[in-house]
Amino acid sequence: MNQILTEYSPWFVIFCLLVGIGYSLLLYQKESPWRKEINYLLATIRFLFVTIICLILLGPYVKQIKNYYEKPIVVLAVDNSMSVSLVTDSTLLSSAIQQLSELYQSLSENEYEINIHTIDEATDIPSVAEVDFDGRNTNLSSMLDKISVTYENKNLAGVVLLSDGIYNQGISPEYAAYDMPIYTIGIGDTLPQTDINLKTVFANKIAYLGNKFPIVAEIANNGFGGKEVNVVISQAGKKLDSKKITFTGNEGIQNVDFLIEGKEEGMQHYVVQVQPLEGEFTLQNNVKNVYIDVLDSKEKILVVAASPHPDIKAIRSIVERNENYEFEVYIPGLSPEADRNFKPDDKYDLVIFHQIPNFRNIGSSLLKAFQQKRVATWFIVGNQTDIPYFNQANEAVNIITTGRQTDKVTPNYNTAFSRFTFDNDKKAVLAKSPPVTVPFGNFELNGNAEVILYQKVGSIVTDKPMLVVSEREGVKSAVLMGEGIWQWKLQEYASNKNNEAFDDIISKLIQYLSTKEDKRKFRVYPSSDEFYDSETVFFETEVYNDIYEKISGQKIDLQITNEEGETQSYTYVNNNISFRYAVNGLEQGIYSYRATTMLKGQLQASEGQFTVKKLEIEAVNTTANFNLLRNLANQSGGNFYQAENFNSLEDYLVENKKPDVIHSQEEFQEILNIEWILALIIALATAEWVIRKVKGAY
Numbered sequence: 056m057n058q059i060l061t062e063y064s065p066w067f068v069i070f071c072l073l074v075g076i077g078y079s080l081l082l083y084q085k086e087s088p089w090r091k092e093i094n095y096l097l098a099t100i101r102f103l104f105v106t107i108i109c110l111i112l113l114g115p116y117v118k119q120i121k122n123y124y125e126k127p128i129v130v131l132a133v134d135n136s137m138s139v140s141l142v143t144d145s146t147l148l149s150s151a152i153q154q155l156s157e158l159y160q161s162l163s164e165n166e167y168e169i170n171i172h173t174i175d176e177a178t179d180i181p182s183v184a185e186v187d188f189d190g191r192n193t194n195l196s197s198m199l200d201k202i203s204v205t206y207e208n209k210n211l212a213g214v215v216l217l218s219d220g221i222y223n224q225g226i227s228p229e230y231a232a233y234d235m236p237i238y239t240i241g242i243g244d245t246l247p248q249t250d251i252n253l254k255t256v257f258a259n260k261i262a263y264l265g266n267k268f269p270i271v272a273e274i275a276n277n278g279f280g281g282k283e284v285n286v287v288i289s290q291a292g293k294k295l296d297s298k299k300i301t302f303t304g305n306e307g308i309q310n311v312d313f314l315i316e317g318k319e320e321g322m323q324h325y326v327v328q329v330q331p332l333e334g335e336f337t338l339q340n341n342v343k344n345v346y347i348d349v350l351d352s353k354e355k356i357l358v359v360a361a362s363p364h365p366d367i368k369a370i371r372s373i374v375e376r377n378e379n380y381e382f383e384v385y386i387p388g389l390s391p392e393a394d395r396n397f398k399p400d401d402k403y404d405l406v407i408f409h410q411i412p413n414f415r416n417i418g419s420s421l422l423k424a425f426q427q428k429r430v431a432t433w434f435i436v437g438n439q440t441d442i443p444y445f446n447q448a449n450e451a452v453n454i455i456t457t458g459r460q461t462d463k464v465t466p467n468y469n470t471a472f473s474r475f476t477f478d479n480d481k482k483a484v485l486a487k488s489p490p491v492t493v494p495f496g497n498f499e500l501n502g503n504a505e506v507i508l509y510q511k512v513g514s515i516v517t518d519k520p521m522l523v524v525s526e527r528e529g530v531k532s533a534v535l536m537g538e539g540i541w542q543w544k545l546q547e548y549a550s551n552k553n554n555e556a557f558d559d560i561i562s563k564l565i566q567y568l569s570t571k572e573d574k575r576k577f578r579v580y581p582s583s584d585e586f587y588d589s590e591t592v593f594f595e596t597e598v599y600n601d602i603y604e605k606i607s608g609q610k611i612d613l614q615i616t617n618e619e620g621e622t623q624s625y626t627y628v629n630n631n632i633s634f635r636y637a638v639n640g641l642e643q644g645i646y647s648y649r650a651t652t653m654l655k656g657q658l659q660a661s662e663g664q665f666t667v668k669k670l671e672i673e674a675v676n677t678t679a680n681f682n683l684l685r686n687l688a689n690q691s692g693g694n695f696y697q698a699e700n701f702n703s704l705e706d707y708l709v710e711n712k713k714p715d716v717i718h719s720q721e722e723f724q725e726i727l728n729i730e731w732i733l734a735l736i737i738a739l740a741t742a743e744w745v746i747r748k749v750k751g752a753y
Contacts, residue, residue, distance in 0.1 A: 061115040068110070075106030089750040097743055104739040111727060119722045126168045127212035127713035130202055131159060131183060134218035135173045136190035137673040141337060142219050142243035147698060148188070151242050154701035155183045155217060165709050167212065174198055191589045191670040194225040203233055211235050212713040213693060215704065219243035220680030223672045229686045236693040238704055243679030248336035249278035253329050254308070254675055256343045261379070262317045264351050272311040272327050272343070278334075280305035285330040288313050290323065291618075317349040322645045322664045324618065340674035344643060346585070346666040353381040354569050355402065360386050360409035361417045361439045365541035367409060372544075373561050380565075387417050399424060405569040406430050410437035410538065412444040422448060431531045431568045437538035442494060451504040451525035451534045456496030463490035464510040464537070466521055472507050474524065475563045481556035486511075488557075489546050491537035493521065498536070502527060507564070510536070524567065531568050576600070577659035579611065579650035582635070587670045588643050594636045596629040598652065607631050613650045615641070643669040 061067075083098040133155070140148060159169050159182070171180045175190045176198075195218065202214055213236040220241060222228070252275040262268040272286055279302050287297040296313050303309075315325065325345040331338050356374055358367055367384055374382040385397050399421060406425045411418040411434075425432065426448070434449055436442075438461070446453045468482040485508075493510060498519050500506070508522040524533045544557045582593040598609045613625040615638065627636050649662040681695070688695040696704050726732055 061113045063113045067113055071106050071109035071113070074109050075102040075104075078102070078105045093746065093750060097746060100739050100743045100746075104736065104743065107732075107736055107739075111732075115726045117726060117729065121720050121722065123718055123720070124715040125210045125718060126166055126715055127210050128168045128170065128206060129162055129212050129708065130170050130172055130206065130214045131155065132172045132198060132202060132214050132216045132218075133174075133183065133186050134190075134193060134195065134198075134216070135175065135186050135188045136193040136221075137188060138193060138221045138223075138676065139219050139242065140188040141339070141674060142221070142248075142677050142679050144244075148242065151217065151240070151698045151701075152183055152186070154698070155215075155240075158215070158701060158705050159183055161705050162708060165712060166715075167708070167712070172198060172202055176201070190673075191587070192224045192672055193222045195222045196225040196228045196231055199228055199231070199233060199237070203235060206235070210713065210716040213238055213708070215240065216684070216687075217242065218684060220683040221676050221678075222683075223675065227683065229683060229690065233691045235691065237688055237691040238693040238708075239684035239688045239695050240698060240701070240704070241679065241681040241684045241695065242698045245679045245681050247277050248677045249334055250336040250340070250677060251276055251279060251284060251329055251332060252340045252675065252677075253327065253343050254340075256327050256345050258325075258345050258347055260346075260348060262347050262349050263353060263378075264317050264320050264349055267314050267316045268347070270313045270315055270325065270327065270345060272313070272329075273308055274300070274311060274329055275308045276302040276304075276306065278305055279332060282332060284332060286311045287328050287330060288315065289326050289328070295325070317347075320349055320351045322666060323347050323349050324645050324666075336677060337674060340671070340677075343671065344669060346645065346668065348584075348664075353379055354404040355381045355383065356405050356407065356565065356569065357403045358382075358384045358407045358409060359411055359418045359421050360384065361411055361413045361415070361437075362386060363389070364409060364437075364538065366435060366538055369541040369544045369557075370407065370561060373558050374565065377562065380569075387421070403430055404571075405433065405565060407433045407435065409435045410439040412441045412448055413439040414441050415439070419444070429528075429530045433533040433535070433564070433568055435535045435538060436494065438492065440494075449532060449534055450501055450527050451523050451532055452501060452520060452536075453499040454494050454496055454536070455499065456494045460495035461492050462495040462510075462512070464493050464512055464517075464519075464521065465490050466508040466543075467511040467516045469506045469509055472505060474505065475567055477560060477563070481559055484547055484551065484556035485543070485560065487546070487550070488543040489539070491521075491539035491542070493537035501525070507560075522564075524564075529571075529574060533564060533568055574603075575659075575661065576603075576654060577650075577652055577661055579613065579648070579661040580663060581648075581665045584665055586641070586665065586667050588641065588667050589670055592638045592641055592665070592667070594638065594648075594650070596634045596636060596650075598629060598654070607634065609652045609654075611636070611650055611652050613648065615646050615648045617642075617646055618644045641667045643667055 079098040079102040082101055083094050087094050162169055171183060173180065173186060173190070174193055180186060199214070215238045217240045254273045254275050257271040257273070259268060270288065274286065281302065283299055283301045285297055285299050288295050295315060298311050298313070300309055300311055317323070323346070325347065327343045327345060329341045331341055358370070360367055363386065371382055371384070374380045385393065387394065403425070408418065408422060411422055434445065436445065442454050442456060466485055466488055468477060468485060500520065500523065502525060504523045504525040506520045506523050508520070510517050510519040510521045521537065522533065522535050524531065544554050547554050547557050576599040578597040580595055582595055586592050594613065596611060598606050600606050607629050609629050611627050611629060613627070613636065614622050616622045625636070625638065645664060645666050647662065647664050649660060651658055651660045653659070685695040694707065
């Protein structure tokens with residue numbers, strides 16, 4: 056439907072007509088050399104020409120209303136995960152695909168628009184027959200959510216979901232609300248299969264060289280009551296241990312514990328296998344791969360103290376709970392045996408000096424030795440501390456005091472401190488801690504020292520530091536101005552029945568001090584330590600100049616080597632400062648990598664390890680779940696069908712065809728943009744000129 060509109064009053068149209076009439080009368084009312092009929096024709100042409108020109112001067116535009124029809128849409132959502140082909144007989148699966156193809160054809164002939172979606176979001180699928188059932192996981196809720204978003208505000212008649220009802224990622228689709236009818240088609244066997252299933256293997260990600268660590272296999276049995284099975288753990292094809300278990304009933308889960316020694320440093324690959332029994336439904340769920348990073352040593356924390364003190368025990372209770380740390384206490388002169396066993400040349404990541412240096416000169420030689428080795432230090436000041444010597448030995452703070460006067464203060468957390476975080480609830484708990492004994496005097500911070508805790512006297516927060524950290528030339532240090540923090544731990548437990556605040560601040564301080572910053576100018580590392588074989592492995596690339604600004608444009612050579620020693624080489628350029636290089640197609644296993652580049656004529660290298668795991672969750676559950684499909688259909692306003700009832704679904708959709716949706720669209724177009732109007736004006740002018748020329752008027 057078209058409608059001509061203008062910004063001027065419709066009365067202007069009459070004026071345009073009068074102008075056209077007046078112009079034609081003025082030109083053609085006199086005697087002319089041609090017949091009257093020709094004169095009337097020329098007058099009419101001139102009238103139309105002038106009138107149209109006048110109308111155009113009014114700036115008219117055409118309002119066009121166009122209608123188009125949107126067919127009802129049916130989405131064929133196919134669960135193309137591996138579990139479907141595993142729990143469904145191949146003949147039945149082929150028949151279901153054939154019937155789904157026929158449904159596609161029938162609905163298309165009945166003016167439906169048909170689209171295909173799959174679990175793995177495959178695109179450009181020409182037909183249902185082209186769907187491959189090789190999906191590595193099943194996330195039904197994610198697929199249905201994406202369909203719901205994609206077809207929002209469209210003429211969606213329904214979703215036909217072909218599935219076994221098994222999901223292993225995301226939430227159950229039963230718990231989501233969908234505003235579209237879902238017609239579910241169940242395939243697969245709903246009866247539990249006779250099978251042995253190695254459901255999962257529990258193991259720590261990190262172990263230590265020379266230590267033994269547990270690996271626990273969880274084995275499910277269905278239908279093998281009274282049978283004995285052998286469970287084997289191996290590495291690089293070599294059997295490390297095996298255990299036999301007897302299933303006590305036809306159903307149930309039993310654990311098998313292995314204790315393995317870490318004999319080699321680095322990422323280790325172990326294979327746990329349940330040796331098959333006759334009559335198992337599938338052997339795909341009899342094997343699990345385990346990857347454990349065996350570290351050469353733990354971070355070593357040493358406390359050198361002037362004398363025994365409850366503060367040391369409080370710190371020990373926190374450190375020894377973390378298996379990444381090894382804790383050692385040495386009190387010089389306390390025991391001849393301890394003096395003989397102490398090895399000052401051992402490598403320590405952090406040394407805590409409790410009341411050292413002191414007036415009896417205990418531990419002063421060790422203090423000098425560790426500082427020369429550039430080891431991170433934490434000073435705890437106490438009554439025995441030699442303050443003048445301490446001021447020379449530390450680079451964080453100077454204590455200006457006269458005599459040996461002390462003060463009692465409580466902690467107040469510095470909200471501006473940002474090197475690590477501390478919860479507000481824990482700050483409040485810490486503020487209620489009992490007072491500690493600190494030197495009385497003034498405190499001057501040196502260099503880049505930062506305050507973690509301020510001293511609070513009564514209800515007044517002072518600007519005097521209680522706990523500070525500092526870093527100079529890559530060596531970190533901390534100073535706690537007082538002794539008696541063991542009371543904080545006892546007070547918190549008495550009030551809250553836990554030590555969360557005390558443990559958190561001490562453990563974060565130790566972690567900050569013992570962690571060494573990476574000052575390399577070239578770093579390449581994977582975005583994660585673990586990937587699945589269906590994922591892309593991304594390598595982050597960082598290149599720095601002499602003042603540690605990120606730079607780009609470097610040519611990077613990357614070599615990736617698998618467990619068999621086979622190496623793949625890649626070359627790329629980090630064309631921006633946040634560059635990520637993608638590597639696809641890596642199979643299961645442990646990989647080592649080495650990246651190199653040239654910086655100012657010098658070869659820089661970065662290397663490490665990562666693992667690629669096989670996604671093995673599809674074979675964990677081999678029993679189709681039709682109840683889930685029924686509930687999903689009922690809740691969404693659809694129906695549930697079994698594979699043999701395809702015809703019922705087809706008849707239902709054809710008989711209850713959703714009508715087309717009419718969409719109207721308004722378009723506004725200036726009349727000058729209409730080609731035939733311009734053609735008419737030119738035709739009128741040309742016709743008048745030609746007639747007058749032929750009749751001898753020109």
